[in-house]
Amino acid sequence: xxxxxxxxxxxxxxxxxxxxxxxxxxxxxxxxxxxxxxxxxxxxxxxxxxxxxxxxxxxxxxxxxxxxxxxxxxxxxxxxxxxxxxxxxxxxxxxxxxxxxxxxxxxxxxxxxxxxxxxxxxxxxxxxxxxxxxxxxxxxxxxxxxxxxxxxxxxxxxxxxxxxxxxxxxxxxxxxxxxxxxxxxxxxxxxxxxxxxxxxxxxxxxxxxxxxxxxxxxxxxxxxxxxxxxxxxxxxxxxxxxxxxxxxxxxxxxxxxxxxxxxxxxxxxxxxxxxxxxxxxxxxxxxxxxxxxxxxxxxxxxxxxxxxxxxxxxxxxxxxxxxxxxxxxxxxxxxxxxxxxxxxxxxxxxxxxxxxxxxxxxxxxxxxxxxxxxxxxxxxxxxxxxxxxxxxxxxxxxxxxxxxxxxxxxxxxxxxxxxxxxxxxxxxxxxxxxxxxxxxxxxxxxxxxxxxxxxxxxxxxxxxxxxxxxxxxxxxxxxxxxxxxxxxxxxxxxxxxxxxxxxxxxxxxxxxxxxxxxxxxxxxxxxxxxxxxxxxxxxxxxxxxxxxxxxxxxxxxxxxxxxxxxxxxxxxxxxxxxxxxxxxxxxxxxxxxxxxxxxxxxxxxxxxxxxxxxxxxxxxxxxxxxxxxxxxxxxxxxxxxxxxxxxxxxxxxxxxxxxxxxxxxxxxxxxxxxxxxxxxxxxxxxxxxxxx
Numbered sequence: 001x002x003x004x005x006x007x008x009x010x011x012x013x014x015x016x017x018x019x020x021x022x023x024x025x026x027x028x029x030x031x032x033x034x035x036x037x038x039x040x041x042x043x044x045x046x047x048x049x050x051x052x053x054x055x056x057x058x059x060x061x062x063x064x065x066x067x068x069x070x071x072x073x074x075x076x077x078x079x080x081x082x083x084x085x086x087x088x089x090x091x092x093x094x095x096x097x098x099x100x101x102x103x104x105x106x107x108x109x110x111x112x113x114x115x116x117x118x119x120x121x122x123x124x125x126x127x128x129x130x131x132x133x134x135x136x137x138x139x140x141x142x143x144x145x146x147x148x149x150x151x152x153x154x155x156x157x158x159x160x161x162x163x164x165x166x167x168x169x170x171x172x173x174x175x176x177x178x179x180x181x182x183x184x185x186x187x188x189x190x191x192x193x194x195x196x197x198x199x200x201x202x203x204x205x206x207x208x209x210x211x212x213x214x215x216x217x218x219x220x221x222x223x224x225x226x227x228x229x230x231x232x233x234x235x236x237x238x239x240x241x242x243x244x245x246x247x248x249x250x251x252x253x254x255x256x257x258x259x260x261x262x263x264x265x266x267x268x269x270x271x272x273x274x275x276x277x278x279x280x281x282x283x284x285x286x287x288x289x290x291x292x293x294x295x296x297x298x299x300x301x302x303x304x305x306x307x308x309x310x311x312x313x314x315x316x317x318x319x320x321x322x323x324x325x326x327x328x329x330x331x332x333x334x335x336x337x338x339x340x341x342x343x344x345x346x347x348x349x350x351x352x353x354x355x356x357x358x359x360x361x362x363x364x365x366x367x368x369x370x371x372x373x374x375x376x377x378x379x380x381x382x383x384x385x386x387x388x389x390x391x392x393x394x395x396x397x398x399x400x401x402x403x404x405x406x407x408x409x410x411x412x413x414x415x416x417x418x419x420x421x422x423x424x425x426x427x428x429x430x431x432x433x434x435x436x437x438x439x440x441x442x443x444x445x446x447x448x449x450x451x452x453x454x455x456x457x458x459x460x461x462x463x464x465x466x467x468x469x470x471x472x473x474x475x476x477x478x479x480x481x482x483x484x485x486x487x488x489x490x491x492x493x494x495x496x497x498x499x500x501x502x503x504x505x506x507x508x509x510x511x512x513x514x515x516x517x518x519x520x521x522x523x524x525x526x527x528x529x530x531x532x533x534x535x536x537x538x539x540x541x542x543x544x545x546x547x548x549x550x551x552x553x554x555x556x557x558x559x560x561x562x563x564x565x566x567x568x569x570x571x572x573x574x575x576x577x578x579x580x581x582x583x584x585x586x587x588x589x590x591x592x593x594x595x596x597x598x599x600x601x602x603x604x605x606x607x608x609x610x611x612x613x614x615x616x617x618x619x620x621x622x623x624x625x626x627x628x629x630x631x632x633x634x635x636x637x638x639x640x641x642x643x644x645x646x647x648x649x650x651x652x653x654x655x656x657x658x659x660x661x662x663x664x665x666x667x668x669x670x671x672x673x674x675x676x677x678x679x680x681x682x683x684x685x686x687x688x689x690x691x692x
Contacts, residue, residue, distance in 0.1 A: 088120060092128055099136045104321055108338075111136055114150070115143045125149035134288035138319050141297035142338040151294025158255040166255070170227045173249055177231075180247070181240055189230040193223065224256055228269040235276040236328055242280045244273065250290040257295065268306045271299055275310035276328050278317035287318060300336055305358060305456050309473075312336035324510040326472075329503070331357050332510075333456065334463035334471040343470040344676055345516050345552075348507070349458050350474045352523025352559075353586075357473035360522055363454045364656035420663040424645035425617060431643045434670060435663065458520070461660055466672045472510065474503060478524070496585055496592070500531040504544060507532075513546035516679055518553040518672060522655040523632070524586065526559030527593065534599040537607075548603065552675045553610040555668055557655040561597050562636040563588040588636070597639070604641055610671060611642025614664060620650040 095117075098110040120128070129152040132140070140146050161169065171194045178186040231249075235241045244250070253270055260266040274292060277283065287293055299311035313326045319338075326332055333349075351360035417436040424431075454460040458471050476499065507513070519529045536548040565588050585592060604611060615637035619628035631651040638644055647654055647664065657665035 088117070089124055089127075092117065092120070092124070093131070096128070096131055096136070099139075100133055107136075108139065108321075111139045112143065115140055115146045118147075122149065126153075129153075134284045134293070135320050137288055137293045138284065138315060139321070139338065141293050141300075142315050142319060144337045146297065148294055148298055151297065152288075152291060154254045154258070154291025154295070155251065155289075157251045159258075161255070166259075167223050169252065170224065173247070173252060174227065174230065176247060177234065177243055177249075181234070181243055183234055183237075183240060185233055186230055189226075193226055224260075225266060225269065228256070228266065228273070232269050232273050232276075235273055238279065238328065241276050241328075242283060245277050245280070245283045245286045248286075250286055250292060254290055254292065254295075264304060264307075267299075267302075268304070271296075271307050271310045271314075275314045275317075278314040279325065279327065281318060281320060284318050284320070293318075305459065308336070309333065309357075309456075309459070326510050327506045329475050330506055330510055331473040331475060332470070333357075333459040333473050334469070341468050343468055343515065344679060345469045345518060345672060346512055347458070347462065347469055347471045347518050347520060347672065348474060348512065348529075349472070350503075350519065350521045350525030350529055351476075352521075352525045353478050355478075355522060355525070357475045358455060360655055361456050361458050361473070362656050363457055364653050364658050365453070418661070420661055420666055421658045422647060422649070422662040422664045424614075424663065425648050426646040428644040431645060434666065437661075437666075457657060457665065461665065462669065462672070465660070465669050466676070468676075469672065472507075472512070474506075474525075476503070496527060496531055496596075497535075500528055500535060503528065504532050504536065504547065507547065508543055513543055513550055515550065516552045516675060517547065517550050518555070518675060519551065520555045520557075520668060521559060522557040523559060523651065526554075526556045526561070527596065529554065530600040531596050533603060534596060537603050549607060551607065551609050552678070553612070553671050555671065556611070556613045556637075556639065557664075558614065558616045558632040558637055558651050559639075560586060560632045560636045561593065561639050563590045563593050564631055564636065565633070601639075601641060610674065611639060612667060612671060613637065613639055613642060613644045614647050614654055614667075615645070616651050616654045617646050617648050618650045618653075620652060 092114065095110045095114045099107045099114070125147070126149070129150055132150065132152075137151060140150055158166065158169065171190070174186055174190055174194075177183075178190060231244060235244055244253070253273065256266065257270055274287075274296065278287075287296075293315075296311045296315050299307050300315065302308040302311065309331050313330075313332055316322055316324065316332055317326055324332075335343075349357070349361060351357065417438060419436050420434070423435060456473075458473065462469065462471055521529050533548045533551060536544045536546075539545050564586050615634055616630070616632055617634075619630045621628055634646065645663075645667075654664070660666075
């Protein structure tokens with residue numbers, strides 16, 4: 001009754017008060033929306049940017065302009081959540097607009113903001129993914145920890161195909177590829193695998209073995225990997241590298257990946273195929289629409305380096321903002337993502353005879369047994385104990401970190417040094433450590449061997465311990481015998497001069513020579529690098545000559561400067577083995593090797609460079625011949641210049657440090673830091689001279 005009387009007495013007042021409250025609320029909401037829209041529209045003034053392509057905006061300015069809008073977008077207020085989501089999407093669209101229309105600096109900043117944006121709905125991500133242009137997609141793919149939902153989902157083109165249809169589709173694609181390129185290796189593969197009793201036209205020279213082989217190949221899992229091997233060999237030849245993409249084969253490869261996403265062997269082959277195909281930047285659009293950009297971005301974080309490194313190379317080649325081009329024989333080991341900092345030094349790793357980027361530069365384990373030149377040991381980085389053994393050890397052992405910590409607590413106030421692993425047994429007078437490090441700097445977290453194992457220590461260690469460097473691994477095929485079957489399409493280059501010329505051109509394409517260089521070589525790789533430096537020094541090509549002039553250091557791991565006795569084969573043995581040109585050029589006291597080394601010594605006198613040499617003192621077990629052999633003797637491994645160390649290891653183990661506290665690794669790291677310090681001092685001196 002009381003409320004009814006109040007309503008009758010103050011009916012008009014309540015009515016107007018309610019209207020005033022509603023009106024003010026609407027007005028306040030309108031003001032907030034209008035103010036937010038004003039911020040969005042003025043966050044990026046693209047008209048000004050178009051007229052200032054060559055100006056440089058300070059980084060703090062960009063941050064201040066977007067700070068207010070980002071704080072608004074991060075708010076969640078229940079009733080207004082839908083408004084915030086809309087504003088977020090509008091902000092994303094503005095970032096995409098800037099990424100398309102602005103210069104490189106603004107484009108990179110906008111895409112970095114987009115990569116860090118969180119809390120979008122899935123349908124927003126799907127819509128944004130379809131709005132991103134191919135170049136922006138590559139930039140995002142090379143950004144660390146980017147959200148994979150920013151990349152479009154691969155189209156479903158062959159998902160309705162059964163096993164037989166997919167195999168026939170692959171067969172037809174290979175036949176079209178063969179008709180276009182006339183690559184005899186594909187024709188030979190087709191005649192050996194896809195042969196049926198009613199289809200004898202593909203049998204080469206009426207070879208009945210092809211028909212017998214086809215009867216054993218019944219399953220999709222057997223045929224498709226063999227097809228991928230054939231495609232991998234085809235696109236590894238540079239003149240054929242674009243054929244698969246130009247013939248619309250990328251969607252077919254995507255379908256194979258969808259069917260075998262957990263098959264590491266298939267993934268590795270697909271990644272290598274895409275890596276070879278990426279040499280052609282004009283194929284970026286095909287990579288984007290087929291969905292491979294997002295997959296390559298995910299592969300860059302793969303635990304297996306046979307996948308992560310080729311994926312990083314593919315994205316680097318497709319990036320139009322990058323001038324460097326990495327051919328099929330080069331791998332960018334660090335950095336794999338785009339970075340704000342510029343690299344100060346290029347570190348180039350070159351392996352030796354029968355080596356490889358993913359084999360030569362592994363970490364060495366304590367129980368490692370080198371089996372020699374005819375095979376490769378399968379490493380087991382983590383050895384697990386059986387349940388019975390675990391039961392026999394109820395007490396927990398102290399870790400290395402806990403042991404060192406307890407030890408240092410007892411000796412506080414006293415100075416102690418920790419000695420590196422793999423110390424040399426002998427050295428020359430020019431040697432300079434470090435052989436030890438202070439105890440307080442000894443990082444016990446990385447001391448354990450098995451749980452810090454790496455299959456590529458340049459990639460996993462150097463990039464962390466020495467900042468702002470670019471690490472490149474050179475990969476090339478070698479043979480011990482000429483009996484090895486070769487591809488008949490192109491002539492293989494065997495001689496030291498031919499390999500040096502090809503490698504020099506590949507290095508020029510990835511901008512080697514534009515900044516200081518440190519070479520790290522093993523065995524025959526040191527001979528190739530010396531020859532590259534000699535030919536570059538005598539060249540009239542300015543870019544090629546800079547490769548030599550900018551060399552600041554060379555590391556030799558057991559390089560036979562004067563040849564090896566193992567290559568001294570008798571005439572009878574040579575007739576049977578038919579040694580390759582690589583082996584013939586490694587003969588002891590070869591005049592050609594002597595000439596290259598004499599020229600290198602003269603260059604090292606004129607161009608200041610640090611030279612570090614490690615030489616083996618233990619014999620290598622050659623399993624095929626059942627004997628031990630010292631591949632590089634002391635007199636051949638000693639270049640007569642720089643620091644010289646004799647290491648109690650064999651030929652294949654000398655380039656594989658036991659851990660990050662190995663002298664073999666720390667000496668290389670110390671060299672890089674010295675070169676960086678010298679470069680910094682030179683820059684300061686140049687600046688001082690200019691100001692003076």
